[in-house]
Amino acid sequence: DLRDLRRIHPYLWEIPAGYREDMRIPCRIFASKEMLEEIVKDRSLEQLVNVSALPGMQKAAYVMPDVHEGYGFPIGGVAAAAWPDGVISPGGIGYDINCGVRLLKTELSHQELQPHLRRLGERLYMAVPSGVGKSGFIKLSKEHLDKVLEKGVPWLADMGYGGEEDIDCIESRGCLENGDPSAVSSHAKGRGIDQLGTLGAGNHFVEIDRITHIYDQETASAFGLFEGQVVIQIHTGSRGLGHQVATDHIKVLLGAMRKYGITVPDRELACAPLTSPEGKEYAGAMAAAANFAWANRQAITFFIRKTWHEVLGDQGGHLSLLYDVAHNIAKVEEHRGEDGVRRKMAVHRKGATRAFGPGHPEVTPRYRNFGQPVIIPGSMGTASYVLAGTESSMELAFGSCCHGAGRQMSRHAAKRAVRGERVRDDLHQQGIQVYSGSMAGLAEEAPMAYKDVDAVVDVVEAAGIAKKVAKLRPILVIKG
Numbered sequence: 001d002l003r004d005l006r007r008i009h010p011y012l013w014e015i016p017a018g019y020r021e022d023m024r025i026p027c028r029i030f031a032s033k034e035m036l037e038e039i040v041k042d043r044s045l046e047q048l049v050n051v052s053a054l055p056g057m058q059k060a061a062y063v064m065p066d067v068h069e070g071y072g073f074p075i076g077g078v079a080a081a082a083w084p085d086g087v088i089s090p091g092g093i094g095y096d097i098n099c100g101v102r103l104l105k106t107e108l109s110h111q112e113l114q115p116h117l118r119r120l121g122e123r124l125y126m127a128v129p130s131g132v133g134k135s136g137f138i139k140l141s142k143e144h145l146d147k148v149l150e151k152g153v154p155w156l157a158d159m160g161y162g163g164e165e166d167i168d169c170i171e172s173r174g175c176l177e178n179g180d181p182s183a184v185s186s187h188a189k190g191r192g193i194d195q196l197g198t199l200g201a202g203n204h205f206v207e208i209d210r211i212t213h214i215y216d217q218e219t220a221s222a223f224g225l226f227e228g229q230v231v232i233q234i235h236t237g238s239r240g241l242g243h244q245v246a247t248d249h250i251k252v253l254l255g256a257m258r259k260y261g262i263t264v265p266d267r268e269l270a271c272a273p274l275t276s277p278e279g280k281e282y283a284g285a286m287a288a289a290a291n292f293a294w295a296n297r298q299a300i301t302f303f304i305r306k307t308w309h310e311v312l313g314d315q316g317g318h319l320s321l322l323y324d325v326a327h328n329i330a331k332v333e334e335h336r337g338e339d340g341v342r343r344k345m346a347v348h349r350k351g352a353t354r355a356f357g358p359g360h361p362e363v364t365p366r367y368r369n370f371g372q373p374v375i376i377p378g379s380m381g382t383a384s385y386v387l388a389g390t391e392s393s394m395e396l397a398f399g400s401c402c403h404g405a406g407r408q409m410s411r412h413a414a415k416r417a418v419r420g421e422r423v424r425d426d427l428h429q430q431g432i433q434v435y436s437g438s439m440a441g442l443a444e445e446a447p448m449a450y451k452d453v454d455a456v457v458d459v460v461e462a463a464g465i466a467k468k469v470a471k472l473r474p475i476l477v478i479k480g
């Protein structure tokens with residue numbers, strides 16, 4: 001109920017820790033009053049309260065303005081468990097482990113690209129296979145798949161698919177150290193072995209955008225962004241491999257909870273102590289799947305660069321990586337607790353993006369004075385944004401912000417409301433080319449299925465957890 005919410009300021013609300021007996025920490029909601037009235041209509045706040053009851057939770061459990069209900073945790077949720085006494089929960093990470101977004105910068109303006117757009121679209125659609133269960137162009141041996149799971153992008157770069165410049169612009173440099181191939185089942189490996197360099201279905205995309213507005217000239221220059229510039233967004237994750245890792249380990253954790261005396265308000269919050277054998281195994285498998293996802297976005301980058309060069313030749317210039325962010329992941333980081341003391345925590349971000357502020361040692365030196373680049377996709381018919389992390393985000397939300405506009409209609413409701421052909425034609429009218437193998441998929445992804453991204457980004461900026469750098473508009477979208 002809205003009346004149970006305490007207003008901290010116009011864009012931050014709190015459910016006090018006393019609201020339900022089992023809460024260990026308060027819950028905080030980044031949203032405007034109008035958004036809140038929508039948010040209370042689904043189960044996301046109940047799910048957030050459930051999260052606050054997990055063992056070892058620190059400071060507060062948060063949701064971002066793009067929140068909607070998910071498996072166990074709400075999508076758009078951030079919660080941190082004390083290290084080493086807290087828990088790790090696959091529901092707080094999601095089935096698509098390390099789903100995330102990267103953005104490539106081009107040296108071309110929209111006008112310069114225009115004459116080549118059609119051919120580029122056709123070629124990109126072939127170069128980045130999309131759809132459920134599609135296989136890619138990279139043939140990995142089992143041994144090499146294990147290398148990807150253990151070493152992520154740096155290994156793939158050594159194989160010729162990228163360089164140090166790319167690695168430097170990826171969150172965690174494209175590799176979590178505890179990636180453990182032996183914790184990934186052979187079923188999961190079988191699903192992933194031929195999927196490197198593939199997009200997957202539905203919500204995943206490769207999108208060519210143009211920058212329509214710069215909000216912060218100094219930061220934009222440091223990021224290498226300018227008005228009129230063509231940029232490319234890649235949104236995908238760990239494909240069938242990550243999904244299988246989640247499925248396998250949720251089963252194990254459900255069985256292990258009793259052993260550790262853990263009770264959870266919702267079975268979808270299955271979890272285990274970070275230091276337990278089951279918790280460590282899941283963490284190792286999760287890290288391996290995260291490494292696979294980063295490698296996947298790197299492989300797609302390789303094929304986009306190749307295609308770009310084939311279509312545009314030398315005139316096309318270089319495609320450099322702005323940044324690559326994860327939005328479904330848990331990582332051990334140091335943050336201040338409610339008592340102001342800094343300590344290690346396992347920060348779960350599920351449909352939420354890391355947004356570290358200026359000066360943070362984990363932000364590459366090339367951007368360190370400005371804060372970490374944050375990439376916020378909107379929809380295939382609206383704006384997307386590049387933001388920068390802020391110092392206050394570190395204190396307000398464990399250095400996190402939103403991950404997109406967020407769904408406001410279920411896939412099912414969207415399909416009932418509009419036909420895919422209609423969505424495609426409407427976008428065409430607006431000068432946006434769409435390539436997709438599935439008309440039903442397009443309907444599920446219709447821009448009206450998503451919240452107002454401008455309003456979402458306004459809230460995160462007003463609340464001080466990120467600041468606007470650039471606004472993007474789509475030109476061409478390849479949808480899974």
Ligand code: 5GP
Pocket residue numbers: 066075099203204205207233351377378379380381383384403404405406407445450453474477479
């Ligand atoms: P998710 O990872 O939750 O599926 O999606 C992240 C966000 O991407 C969504 O909340 C939505 O705002 C955005 N999004 C979904 N499809 C598209 C698309 O085709 N283009 C762009 N730019 N954004 C999209």
Ligand code: MN
Pocket residue numbers: 096099100204236237
């Ligand atoms: Mn995903």
Ligand code: MN
Pocket residue numbers: 099100235327
């Ligand atoms: Mn995603």
